[in-house]
Each structure stands twice: as C-alpha cells, then as structure tokens.
Amino acid sequence: MLSAIAVLGAQVLKGLEYFGELSELHLRTLVHLTRGNVEYRPTVEQMSSVGVSSLPIVAVTMLFSGMVFSYHVADQASLLGASGYVGWAVAETMARELGPALTAIVVAARAGSAMAAELGTMKVTEQIDALRTMATDPVQYLVVPRYLAGMMMVPVLALIGDVIGVTGGFVMANLTAGMTVDGYFGSIPGNLEIWTVAAGVIKAIFFGIIIATIGCHQGLYTEKASEEVGRATTRAVVYCIMLIYAANLVLTVLLFP
Template identity: 80%
Template sequence: MLSVLSALGAGFLKGLSYIGELSELHMRTLIHLFRGAVERKTTIAQMSHVGVSSLPIVVVTMLFSGMVMSYHIADQALMLGAGAYIGWMVAETMARELGPALTAIVVAARAGSSMAAELGTMKVTEQIDALRTMATDPVQYLVVPRYLAGMIMVPMLALIGGLIGVLGGFVIADTTAGMTAAAYFNSIRANLELWTIAAGIIKAVFFGVIIAVIGCHQGLYTEKASEEVGRATTRAVVYAIMLIYIANLALTMVLFP
C-alpha cells in the first residue's frame, strides 16, 4: 500500500515538474519574442519545414476525412429530409473540429517529432552547449523559430485542410446524393458563420504552440544518450496529441459557450 502511494506521489511530482519545465520554456520563448529576438532565416526555414513540407500529408488526410464525413452525413441527411444542408454540415464540422484538430495531429506526428529528434541529437552531440559557449541562447536560436513556425503555419494548414475537406465532401455529396455544386456551396454560404472559421483558426494557433513547445522541450531535455533521442521523439508525439485533445475540449467550451 505504501509503495503504491509512494509511486503515485512520485508520479504526481514528476507531472508537476514537467508542467513547470514546459511553463518555463514557454515563458522564456515569449520573453525572446517580446524582445524581438527572432532569427529570421532560421524562422523562415522552420516555417517551410512545418508548413510547406507538411502540406501533402495534411491535404491527403483532410481530403479523405471530408469524403468519409460527407458520405455519412449525406446518408443521414437524406433520410431526415435535410439534404440541402449537407454542404453546411461538412463545412461546419471541418471549421470547428476536424480542420484544426486533425491538422494538428498530423503536424505533431510529422514536425513535432522532427523537432524533438533534431534538438535531442544536438543535445547529445554537445551542439546545444556549443551554442551557449558562443553566447547564443538555445531557446532564442532554436525554440523561437519553431514556436513561430507552429503558431503561424498550423492555422494556415488547418484553413487549407478545411477547404480541401469541404471539396472532398462535395465530390462524395455529388456522386452519392446527386447534389449540385450550387446547392452544396450555397448551403455553406447561407449557414456557416465567420466566427466558426475564426474560432477554428484560434484553436489551431494554440495547437501549433503546443506542438512546438512540447517538441522542443523533449529535445532540449533529452538525456545524453543516443537511445534517449528515440524516446524523446516518441514522447513528443504522444504528449502533444494528448494535450491537443485536452486543449481542444477546453477551447471548444470557451469559444462555443
């Protein structure tokens, strides 16, 4: 019994310590940002890595997710006599949930893991120490560009992904329910509120920050052993996805009260 309590206590303390480290890293990143200490070339390279390089997998994921969703919605909507709303229902779901959340999960798996692996390798090979000895703060040089890249590119990917999903939904609505393009897109124009799109983008901004902070934290705090880089990479993806789901609930309750 005592050992169970001891293990629970240790786990709780470890969790608190992890939250403390994440908060400190986030705070130091924000301080550099407010000071305007941004490495432009590195930031642009990271935006390309997080955004442009993730685009193909986001497009494929969202296209087929939009198609599957439209297939299910069309079936139900036609039964209920609400076929005219298929376009709106697909677009609403894409803007509120699937666009930001699915995109963030794809980016966490692709770019978040790569952030942890890159920074972890740099830690193990003393490149992070080398940065410090050359009077360069690793947070400013490595984390700030990735933070900005996540914060800017994940919302853009979510927006593009949402659009692709809506288009995929139309293909299925057209072929299975015989819906015309005019009817599909008119139902979106008439019913989808601008706030819904804005709220989805706000969510994606938070998700981008979560991916960058967790990925960079796992890399910077990697133990100095090569097998630790692999573990840090896995943890970066798992923790980011878990936190994205938790944040998604919290943000949904705040943004759609």
C-alpha cells in the same frame, strides 16, 4: 498500500516537474519574442518545414476525412429530407473541429517529432552546448523559430485543410447522392458564421504552440544517449496528441459557450 501511494506521489511530482519545465520554456520563449529576439533565417526555414512540408499529408488526411464525413452526413440528411444542408454540415464540422484538430495531430506526428529528434540529436552531439559557448541562447536560436512556425503555420494548414475537406465532401456527396455544386456549396455562405472559422483558427494557433513547445522541450531535455533521442521523439508525439485533445475540449467550451 503505502508503496502504491508513494508511486502515485512520485508520478504526480514528475508530472508537476514536467509542466514546470514546459512553463519555464514557454515563458523564456515569450520573453525573447517580446524583446524582438527573432532570427529571420531559421524562422523561415522552420515555417517551410512545418508548413510547406506538412501540406501534402494534411491535404490527404483532410480530403479523405471530408469524404468520409460527407458520406455519412449525406446518407442521414437524405433520410431526414435535409440534403440541402450537407455542404454546410461538412463545412461547419471542418471549421469547428476536424480542420484544426486533425491538422494539429498530423503536424504533431510530422513536425513535432522532427523538432524533438533534431534538437535531441543536437543535445547529444553537444551542438546545444556549442551554441551556448558562442553566446547564443538555444531558446532564442532554436525554440523561438519553431514556436513562431507552429503558431503561424498550423492555422494556415488548418484553413487549407478546411477547404480541401469541404471539397472532398462535395466529391463524395456528388458521387453517392448526386449533389450538385450549387446544392452543396450554396448552403455554406448563409449558414457558416465567420466566428466559427475564426474559432477554428484560434484553436489551431494554440495547437501550434503546444506542438512547438512540447517538441522543443523533449529535444532540449533529451538525456545524453543516442537511444534517448528515439524515446524523446516518441514522447513528443504522444504528449502532443494528449495535450491537443485536452486543449481542444477546453477551447471548445470557451469558444462555443
């Protein structure tokens, strides 16, 4: 019994230590941002890596998710005589939940893991130490660009994902329920509020910050052994997904009271 309590206590301490490290890294990143310590070139490179490179997989994910969701909604709506609201239902769900959440999960798997792997490799090969010997703070040079890229590009991807998902939904509704362009898209402008879209964007901003912070933290805190890079990469994805879901719940409650 005592050993079980000791194990539990150790895990709690480990968890607190982890969140302490994350908070410290986040705070140091914010300090650099407020001082304007932003490196232009790496930031643009990271925006390309997080945004442009993630676009194909985000597009595919959102297209098929929109199609599947539309298939179910169109079927149920026809039974209830509410076929005229299928487009709005798909758009509302995309903007509120599926767009930001699914985009974040995909970006976490693709870009969050890449951040952990890249920084972890740099740590193992002493490139992080080399930065410090050249009077460069690794947080400023490596974390700030990724933080900005995550914060800016995940919302953009989520918005693009919303549009692709709604369009995919139309294709499916047209094929299975014979819905027209007017019938599907016509229900969106009058029912979808701008706040719903904005709330989805706000969620995506937080998700982008979570991905960048966790990915960079796992990389910077990699132990100096090559197999640890793989473990850090896996942990980055797992922790990102867990925290994105938890944050999604909190943000949903706060944004849609």
